[in-house]
Amino acid sequence: MFNSTMLEPTKHENMNQNFASQSSKIYKSRIILIITSIISSLIFLTLSIFCTVQYITNTTFLTELIVTVLCFMLSLIISIYLCVKKQANKLQIIMNISTVIIMTTLSIALGIEVIVKQLYYLSLPLVPSNYGPLAFIHENGTRIHWCTNELAETNLKADQKYLDKTQSNYHSVFVNNNEKFDYSLYGYQKKHQFYLPPVITKFIVFMADIQTVNTYISTMDEDYDFNVLCGDYSYSGLMSEYGETFSNMHTKPVLMVQGNHDESTTDFIDSITQRPMNYFQKVRNIGFFFIYINNGHTYLAMDFLKNNYQQAIGFDHVFIVVHHPIYSTGEFGSFDYLTQEMETFIDGHPELNIRGIFTGHDHLFAAFKRNNIFYFVNGAGGAGIDQMTNPSVAYDRIWAQEELHGPLTVINQNCLGYEYHLDSWMKFTRTEVTFAVNRVIYTIRDLVTKQVLVTYDQVI
Incomplete structure (x- = not known):
């Protein structure tokens, strides 16, 4: 006669199954931990490179804004992950929390920097100030440069001839050595000779x-x-x-x-x-x-x-x-x-x-x-x-x-x-x-x- 107890798993088999299940969880946890560590390391390396490049080259507003958003989004994603996923490893919890803190801090710091820079730029005049003329010495003459805060003709006259009449804020013309010239600078006129x-x-x-x-x-x-x-x-x-x-x-x-x-x-x-x-x-x-x-x-x-x-x-x-x-x-x-x-x-x-x-x-x-x-x-x-x-x-x-x-x-x-x-x-x-x-x-x-x-x- 068929004995039904023979189909029931033995105590030893149950232990093996539990061990295998635990091993699988530990393995998955370690994989997640390794992946998290690699991602965190790459993020920190990227930020280090970014901060170095930013210090050297004075990066643009767009670059700073993109990095700030990325830091914030990463912090948000890991925070959500911590909330919905039961953590099996204390080290993993510590690393994820540390990453959230660091990313949040960096995103706040970069955000403040972006805001401060933009406020500074907004405080500056939208158009350049009147200045000049500046006379830059060249081998065969002088390059005269000046600026008007409104679009104006160059209106520089040397030896009774106009050299240029381009409408611009920035004016630059070349004058032969020792030529006398008159210039009009936004309603202000003065004679100069760069000799x-x-x-x-x-x-x-x-x-x-x-x-x-x-x-x-x-x-x-x-x-x-x-x-x-x-x-x-x-x-x-x-x-x-x-x-x-x-x-x-x-x-x-x-x-x-x-x-x-x-x-x-x-x-x-x-x-x-x-x-x-x-x-x-x-x-x-x-x-x-x-x-x-x-x-x-x-x-x-x-x-x-x-x-x-x-x-x-x-x-x-x-x-x-x-x-x-x-x-x-x-x-x-x-x-x-x-x-x-x-x-x-x-x-x-x-x-x-x-x-x-x-x-x-x-x-x-x-x-x-x-x-x-x-x-x-x-x-x-x-x-x-x-x-x-x-x-x-x-x-x-x-x-x-x-x-x-x-x-x-x-x-x-x-x-x-x-x-x-x-x-x-x-x-x-x-x-x-x-x-x-x-x-x-x-x-x-x-x-x-x-x-x-x-x-x-x-x-x-």
């Missing part, structure tokens, strides 16, 4: 890091031939900010280099200077290299110097202008690769009569001298004076009296050039460069008191 004498006797290295705070531009006198500017004329690269900076600067020809704050858009190069980032310019018997090194451009800048140094052979004086300092007593410290490459370049080309290097970036004044070549930081341009808060570059820099003098101790790789240090001041200054027989005189002037802080005599 370079046959022999240059004096130019000034005016401030870098103005960043729209043009308080001290009015301190420029008339007893010089042209200006050299060392970068950061805006804060966000907006044309309206350049209008604020240059609203009172239209008395002498200008040469300038791009700063890291000017790279947010191409307006500085495309609409204003109409020069490449790296270029060589001769002004009578003086040769200038203007190079730009920020955000990976250091290699391109140094390649430009190495490939174009022949242009400077035979000039009585050669200067290099770059926004970032070669040596530094400021908040940012030295840029190792730039410092080493610049020293190698200068030492390798004794045939060039290099007299000095002008920089900015650090919001203070500093002077160094190496092998009879002066290195100046002219970064106190109106945007504020740097305070020493960076521990990696501070060390023996004692700013109690807001000045340093004489050689300093070399501490680490962030403090290059200390043995060449002459003076540093936490003051707004300008550097006046005067040429005399067999020497160059550098006069450092306080822009607030007009007092001469120090004079350096370079025998050549």
Whole structure:
């Protein structure tokens, strides 16, 4: 007879089935945990890359908005998952909750940043300010650039002829050397002649890091031939900010280099200077290299110097202008690769009569001298004076009296050039460069008191 008890599972078989079921749940839980961990890791890596790129390139509003929404959506999805899914693993619960907290925090932080930036941009004028004309020196003449906050004809007349009548906010025309011209600037008329004498006797290295705070531009006198500017004329690269900076600067020809704050858009190069980032310019018997090194451009800048140094052979004086300092007593410290490459370049080309290097970036004044070549930081341009808060570059820099003098101790790789240090001041200054027989005189002037802080005599 058939025994029905034979069909019932034994106790041992039940245990096996339970074990298999538990093993399957544990396996699935581990798979979910692994997938969650991989997704979380990828998210954190993506956000790290995004934050790095954002810091370097000043990303657009759209990019920030997309990342903010993605962070919020991910946080929301995981939150819903935690609510409807029973968690079998405490580690999984902790990881998911941690991911929610991090994603929520990041999305809130990015959202606040987006809102603050947009409020800032909305507070700026919708149209550019009137400014100019700015006269940029070229080999065979001068490029005149100015701006009107209403669409207007260029209306610039040189030697009794109109050069252009294009309706625009931004006006740029080329005038031959020493031509006299009249211009109409939104109802304001004034005659200008940007004239370079046959022999240059004096130019000034005016401030870098103005960043729209043009308080001290009015301190420029008339007893010089042209200006050299060392970068950061805006804060966000907006044309309206350049209008604020240059609203009172239209008395002498200008040469300038791009700063890291000017790279947010191409307006500085495309609409204003109409020069490449790296270029060589001769002004009578003086040769200038203007190079730009920020955000990976250091290699391109140094390649430009190495490939174009022949242009400077035979000039009585050669200067290099770059926004970032070669040596530094400021908040940012030295840029190792730039410092080493610049020293190698200068030492390798004794045939060039290099007299000095002008920089900015650090919001203070500093002077160094190496092998009879002066290195100046002219970064106190109106945007504020740097305070020493960076521990990696501070060390023996004692700013109690807001000045340093004489050689300093070399501490680490962030403090290059200390043995060449002459003076540093936490003051707004300008550097006046005067040429005399067999020497160059550098006069450092306080822009607030007009007092001469120090004079350096370079025998050549």
